[in-house]
Amino acid sequence: MTGMWLCTSVVVWGLVPNTPYLHALAVAACVTPTDPVLSNSIVKGKFADKNVPKPLQRVIIAESGANDGLGYPFLFVAVYLIQYARSSGADESGGTRTAMALWLGETWGYTIFLSVLYGIAVGWLAKELLHWAEDNKYIDRESFLVFAVALALFIVGTCGMIGSDDVLACFIAGNVFTIDDWFRLETLDDSLHPTIDMLLNLSVFMWFGAVCPWSEFVHNDVIPFYRLVLLGLLVLLFRRIPVIFAMHKYISQIEDFRQAAFVGFFGPIGVSAIFYLYIALEYFHNYFRVDGKLREDAKHLADTMYVVVWFMVICSIVIHGLSIPLGKLGFYLFHTLSSTMNKRSDIEQDAVSIPFRDTIFAAASRVVPSLRNSNSSRALSRGRPVPPRSNLFRTGSAIIPNGRSSTKSLTVHTNPVTSPMGSPTPPMAPPEPSSSPPLLGVSLPTHNLGGYPGAGQSANSGKCMRDTNENSYGAIGNIPSRPRLGSLYHSSVDTINCEAK
Secondary structure, eight states: OHHHHHHHHHHHHHHSTTOOHHHHHHHHHHHOSOOHHHHHHHHSSHHHHHHSOHHHHHHHHHHHHHHHHTHHHHHHHHHHIIIIISSTTHHHHTTHHHHHHHIIIIIIIIIIIHHHHHHHHHHHHHHHHHHHHHHTTOSOHHHHHTHHHHHHHHHHHHHHHHTSOHHHHHHHHHHHHTTTSHHHHHTTTOOHHHHHHHHHHHHHHHHHHHHOOTGGGTSOSSOOHHHHHHHHHHHHHHSSHHHHHHHGGGOTTOOSHHHHHHHHHOOOOOHHHHHHHHHHHHHHHHHSEETTEEOHHHHHHHHHHHHHHHHHHHHHHHHHHHHHHHHHHHHHHHHHHHHHHHHHHHHHHHOOOOTTHHHHHHHHHHHHHHHHHHHHHHHHHTTOOOOOOOOOOOTTSOSSOOSSSSOOOOEEOSSOEEOTTSSEEOOOOOOOOOOSOOGGGOOOOOOOOSOOOOTTOOOTTSOOSOOOOBOTTSOBSSSOOOOOOSSSOOOOOEEOOOOOO
8 A cells, every 4th residue: 555655646746836745745645545445346246246356355445444444544644744854843743753653642642543443342242242142132233234234423523523544443343243254144145235325425425526626627727637637547547556566476366477467457536536625625724723824835825735635536446347248248248259150161161163153053943843754754754654533522423433334333323312492303314334444343234124112112123232222312211301511411313333145
């Protein structure tokens, strides 16, 4: 953190006009801490679970939580030196000696160490009380889930009353409260804490957008806009990356150069920077006054911090907030384009160009049917027998049509049939001799009957092959039934084949 502070101060001192190095140290102290809110995007969620190892996630969380509360010493060492060592009455006020005494006593003793001790005490006491209440069934599930939120609000309120570092006290109390990992495991599957975290984060960033001095970035007396943009890029580039590269071999959780680059790049600037900015502005307005007026150096420093810190926060939100989505988009876009080009190249290599392909296909479509017709005609010319066409048996026609043999078929109506419309149906004429071959190769002789006796009587020759016993509709008996329409009900005819004498 000290290296980040010094690197940032050098960039600010070099790009902001008319800025002493102590002022640059004060500005750099505000943007040095890593923001724990923006760090959640790289330590939680699907991207973190898939791409960031667990030890690396813990290092980022611990660093962002610790240096968020440890920004006080870096800020107030510069503020005290500006107040006492560079004032017009430095000799009377004690100068550097007074500044260092206040820094060691008030900043480190009262603000830092008191916050750590207070966080340890409150966190341990809260853990024991919650265990006791849960064992004795004195707390319900809803109160159990919101206990951590109530504890955080309690610490912030009490630390604010005594003037200590409330952010650092909350961080220490949270670590002590979950030192046995019991509360985390009990609330592992609960969505209340992530929901509250998301709502608070959205509220904070909405407030950022509402109070951000957008017009001050262009119209100010501190730094031109082009220098401000260059300052934002250089701070994000040299604030963490050189320090992490120099020290990653001594950090066991960072295994290789790629992980060092990842940790060095993702050091967002956000809520903590605005927090220290307003602490510094409040201190300037309260303690940097001469005869009731704000000192000129303090006024210039306040204007510089206000413009630079806010612009650095906006740059970090945009760059660090969009880096992961844009990186994933570029990754998927590259793989999609590469796979598409590979498939296209494979298709072009496998394809064989055929000249006049359409013409050949059209000619083949005309030639193939003619070849098939010629083959069938050749088969007929060689005397191959054509398969016999199947006979379709219909009511009223001959069952065994044979015109070339001495067998004849005779169709005789047994009774006059009345059609459904009321008119009698005319008798059907005997079929004409057919030229089709005999069925199964058997020809039966027939005898022409001059007449046909009534139903139930045999033919007058006495040699009738079949006696008819059916009525005109196929029913047993001589009483004609009511005609029915359909393919299964028809006008009954009897075909009788008798031997020719």
